[in-house]
Amino acid sequence: MSEAPVTQIGTGRKPLPPTPGQTVGPFFGYALPFERGSELVDRAHPGAIRLHGVVYDGAGTPVPDAIVEIWQADADGSIAQETGSLKRDGFTFTGFGRAPVDNVGRYTFTTVNPGPTSPGSAPFIAVAVFARGLMNRLFTRIYLPEGGEALASDALLGALEPERRDTLVATRDADGGLRFDIRLQGEGETVFLDFEGR
Amino acid sequence: MGSHEVDDAAEVYSSDAAACTQAQISDEIAQLHGEYQRTLDRTGAPEAQPRLDFAPYRSSILRHPTKDLRHTDPETIELVSPAFGHRDVAEIESDLTIQHNGEPLGERMIVTGRVLDGEGHPVRGQLVEIWQANSAGRYIHKRDQHPAPIDPNFTGVGRCITGDDGTYRFTTIKPGAYPWKNHLNAWRPAHIHFSLFGNAFTQRIATQMYFPGDPLFPLDPIYQSIRDQSARDRLVASYDHELTSPEWSLGYRWDIVLTGSGKTWAEPEGDEHE
Numbered sequence: 001m002s003e004a005p006v007t008q009i010g011t012g013r014k015p016l017p018p019t020p021g022q023t024v025g026p027f028f029g030y031a032l033p034f035e036r037g038s039e040l041v042d043r044a045h046p047g048a049i050r051l052h053g054v055v056y057d058g059a060g061t062p063v064p065d066a067i068v069e070i071w072q073a074d075a076d077g078s079i080a081q082e083t084g085s086l087k088r089d090g091f092t093f094t095g096f097g098r099a100p101v102d103n104v105g106r107y108t109f110t111t112v113n114p115g116p117t118s119p120g121s122a123p124f125i126a127v128a129v130f131a132r133g134l135m136n137r138l139f140t141r142i143y144l145p146e147g148g149e150a151l152a153s154d155a156l157l158g159a160l161e162p163e164r165r166d167t168l169v170a171t172r173d174a175d176g177g178l179r180f181d182i183r184l185q186g187e188g189e190t191v192f193l194d195f196e197g198r
Numbered sequence: 199m200g201s202h203e204v205d206d207a208a209e210v211y212s213s214d215a216a217a218c219t220q221a222q223i224s225d226e227i228a229q230l231h232g233e234y235q236r237t238l239d240r241t242g243a244p245e246a247q248p249r250l251d252f253a254p255y256r257s258s259i260l261r262h263p264t265k266d267l268r269h270t271d272p273e274t275i276e277l278v279s280p281a282f283g284h285r286d287v288a289e290i291e292s293d294l295t296i297q298h299n300g301e302p303l304g305e306r307m308i309v310t311g312r313v314l315d316g317e318g319h320p321v322r323g324q325l326v327e328i329w330q331a332n333s334a335g336r337y338i339h340k341r342d343q344h345p346a347p348i349d350p351n352f353t354g355v356g357r358c359i360t361g362d363d364g365t366y367r368f369t370t371i372k373p374g375a376y377p378w379k380n381h382l383n384a385w386r387p388a389h390i391h392f393s394l395f396g397n398a399f400t401q402r403i404a405t406q407m408y409f410p411g412d413p414l415f416p417l418d419p420i421y422q423s424i425r426d427q428s429a430r431d432r433l434v435a436s437y438d439h440e441l442t443s444p445e446w447s448l449g450y451r452w453d454i455v456l457t458g459s460g461k462t463w464a465e466p467e468g469d470e471h472e
Contacts (some may be wrong), residue, residue, distance in 0.1 A: 007215070016316050017429070018246050018316065019403070019405060019432050019433065019454045019456070020247050020403050020405065020429050020430075020433060021403050022404070022433070023255075023258075023420060024391065025391065025420075027331075027337040029338050029341075030329070030337075030338055030355060031275075031328075031329030031354075032327065035226055057260040058252075058259075058260040060258075070270075071275060072275060079278050083281045083282055083284075083303040084283075084286060085280060085282065085286060086282065086286035086325075086357075087285055094280060095275075095280060117273075117274035117275055120275060121274070124275075126399050128399070129263060132257055133257030133260070134258070135248040135420075135423050136403075137402060137403065138263065138267075138406055139400070156268070164265075184261050184262070185260060185262060189264060190263075192267050192268065193267060193269075193270050194268065194270070195271070195272045195276065
């Protein structure tokens with residue numbers, strides 16, 4: 001079967017107008033989280049690290065009803081296209097994780113440090129944040145702090161003022177984990193991304 | 199808006215305080231829509247998305263970024279989506295009316311449509327997740343204290359994987375409107391929450407589907423956070439009598455268009471249907 005594009009609504013050169021986003025509201029907690037959603041790898045996996053942080057609002061108060069998704073390459077920089085995130089078998093790396101925050105706004109993933117997806121590029125984890133009170137999801141990136149040259153030459157980071165840039169770079173815990181707080185508003189506001197036309 | 203003003207607003211209107219009347223909320227909505235209309239008349243560029251900064255929805259006051267979203271070109275991982283499939287989702291999960299021993303109360307209905315990208319190409323084999331209140335307007339969630347009955351035969355969570363033509367399809371019951379504490383006498387129009395993945399992570403979206411002709415539309419600060427009327431209309435399903443099945447269920451159709459990819463669509467490699 002060869003699928004033609006939907007010509008009855010997609011005839012012109014103009015893209016179809018998108019379906020707008022809406023807030024996830026307060027009641028996603030029984031629908032979106034799934035078993036082992038935050039465990040991209042098993043804790044016993046060699047190279048397993050804890051990626052964690054707190055989601056804060058504009059008053060510096062932790063947000064207790066947010067949910068964070070991550071999507072990342074494997075340690076060697078390869079991008080998985082494996083199904084099975086929702087029914088983890090404990091062996092397959094799917095690259096996707098979803099973690100609701102706890103009562104004090106903290107999210108936690110078990111994952112690996114992503115490798116660079118192209119030679120010399122700065123490795124990062126793609127992030128989507130959803131919350132009650134947040135009208136539309138927000139995208140951001142978690143860069144690894146050890147990037148060095150790659151971080152300095154990164155197109156996004158290089159164009160940001162230093163204090164804004166720092167909001168996108170995780171800090172390394174003594175145990176090898178990554179700490180990345182998400183500040184929705186105000187002092188130290190995380191840089192959130194728009195991928196559409198300028 | 200400067201951060202000082204935000205702080206002031208937050209002091210006056212904490213979320214969930216039910217402090218203001220509907221008339222005050224409606225005035226604020228009218229003012230923000232008026233500003234938009236004047237901008238639209240000048241620029242002719244419609245807004246496609248909700249405003250992140252929309253104070254009539256009180257919980258948004260401290261939760262919207264005050265700095266503009268940073269434009270960047272998506273890179274590598276962002277140009278690909280996580281993969282989901284029938285390993286992730288059982289067939290039965292698309293029918294919300296058979297998850298318990300008995301039939302849930304309410305109007306049974308089919309909700310179906312296609313998930314498309316901005317060029318009208320189908321988003322195939324992708325995950326669609328929904329959640330909703332029961333027919334009395336009650337969610338199975340500990341935070342929901344609305345004194346409407348819980349239906350022991352209805353949880354209100356569904357999942358499915360889109361077909362080759364991007365089609366999703368759920369059997370469920372029509373959710374009821376429910377009250378919330380954004381302001382005095384605040385009621386949400388009946389809606390179903392949708393969570394969607396596209397062909398790229400940049401297309402990831404969560405939204406809400408509404409029902410045609412709901413009298414609560416003009417009063418609802420969440421729906422009205424989308425200031426463009428035609429964009430709001432895109433969240434409203436159509437009643438479709440062809441989908442309605444005799445002696446069984448009503449039918450609603452709602453197509454979803456994802457955007458933000460910036461990637462040229464291509465037939466998936468090794469597609470067995472080619």
